[in-house]
Amino acid sequence: MNKTKIFLLAIIGTITTACSSDSGGGSTEPELEILAPVTIAKTNNTKIYAHYMAWFETNESSADSNWGYHWTMANRNPDIVDANGKRQIASHYYPMIGPYHSGDKDVIENHLLMMKYSGIDGILIDWYGTYDLYDYKIIKDNTEQIIALLDKVGLEYAIVYEDRVLTNIVNADKAPSVTAAAKTDMNWLQSHYFNDSNYIKIKDKPLLMDFGPITLTTPDQWATAFSNLNPKPTFLTLWNESGEAGNNASGEFAWVYQNNTHLSNFYMNRLPDLDVAMGGAYPGFHDYYQEGGAGGALGWAIDHNNGATLDATLSLAENSGVDYVQLITWNDFGEGTMIEPTKEFGYSYLQKIKAFAGITSADVFTNISKLYDLRKTHKGDAAIQKKLDQSFYYFVSMQADKAIALIDGIE
Secondary structure (H helix, E strand, C coil): CCHHHHHHHHHHHHHHHHHHCCHHHCCCCCCCCCCCCCCCCCCCCCEEEEEEECCCCCCCCCCCCCCCHHHHCCCCCCCCECCCCCECCCCCCCECCCCCCCCCHHHHHHHHHHHHHHCCCEEEEEECCCCCCCCHHHHHHHHHHHHHHHHHHCCEEEEEECHHHHHHHHHCCCCCCHHHHHHHHHHHHHHHCCCCCCECEECCEEEEEECCCCCCCCHHHHHHHCCCCCCCCEEEEECCCHHHCHHHCCEEECCCCCCHHHHHHHHHHHHHHCCEEEEEECCCECCCCCCCCCCCCCCCCECCHHHHHHHHHHHHHHHHCCCEEEECCCCCCCCCCCCCCECCCECHHHHHHHHHHCCCCCCCHHHHHHHHHHHHHCCCCHHHHHHHHHHHHHHHCCCHHHHHHHHHCCC
16 A cells, blocks of 8 residues: 555544544534633732631541541431431531531532632631541541642632640650651641642741640740741741740731630730731631530630621721731631531621622622532533533633523533
């Protein structure tokens, strides 16, 4: 066979292959258009971050097919479903999407899109380190799943370290000392997170927060933990605790306690002395520990007041002039501080944050919820999931009208 004939056959084969890929001779299915995230327009320059718990597990996600502790505490059973379709969980409040697995991509997508359209700039992930003990590794693994989607949505992140667990690590013979265990965790953060382009940087250094200190309570201990880090992080402790970290600390962050007076005192008395300060805003506090058999009553609560508490704490932050505000919290259902949409409060908290951020565009929260519902309804349908993937990219690129049109066409 001569070269000319071979060449002609190759052309015919190519044409035949292209035609056979058409459905019934029509046009091929459009390719997924992967779009870069676009920042939502807002008039408030204050950075808004949401404190995020990555510790939730369901009976489908856990290795032992049991619901995780943070949905059950000591005496709740989410397999019990009431007449309204609500599972029995360890909370006074119920997530709009139901109790979930923190590593579920559909859940993460829902949460991050809700945040983006309410003007939240990023998340502060409550993190228990790298060691495989209790549920610490589960939290780390879930965190990895969350981080994998953050840059696609266009949100930042930083770590809130729980140094309280270090004693447990040593007692389990997984590290020779609490400082050695902390150093291992810090080295891991530097290698895996701190250099990410969307890791939060303050004063050109990675932000690291600590919920305490609880275990490392001297400047020398923190100096040892940070000894391999370059640069050293912009390190914030819980309010009034920076002295325990000494010169290693750059400042403090506010939290929720008893009443708004503590927040006012932080802005008035601590803020002037801090190089870096992160304010706080919360919708209320109503823990479930006593009802859930997880401990005694704390003896205090902060009423949600139909949203007035969130309004008041956002106003305190704005009047203080802080550059950074932490929303306390996105999803701590056990303490009742969640701003995540719930059956009780709907999207009202997100709408308040949206107003604080200075966003004037129309709400799309119900449409984001519909995207989640369609993800679950059509879980095994690859063609529909591809359309939903496209709607996700329209959402992150601030083309909400296209995203809505696409999902509205799916039953």
